[in-house]
Amino acid sequence: MGPLFQNLPTFNSRTVTSVIRLKDGETNILAGLINDSERHSLTGLPGLASLPIVGRLLRTTTTKARRRTS
Secondary structure, three states: OOOEEOOEEOOOOOOOOOOOOOOOOOOOOOOOOEEEEEEEEEEEOOOOOOOOOHHHOOEEEEEEEEEEEO
16 A cells, blocks of 8 residues: 555556467466666765765765565
8 A cells, every 4th residue: 555645545556468379278377567676875975975086985875676576
């Protein structure tokens, strides 16, 4: 369940569209969806962290990866 919109809960939905060709009597299974996301963040002293050489010493870069299945 997602955040509230006009005091009503919202639901996220994802869909997939596929075309499957099967012969008579064949069986197929379609499983869940996978969502990969990656977040990069930069923290440091404002102004100084963006300097070309010195900025690398004054900032920290963080990467977070997330895989969600449904």
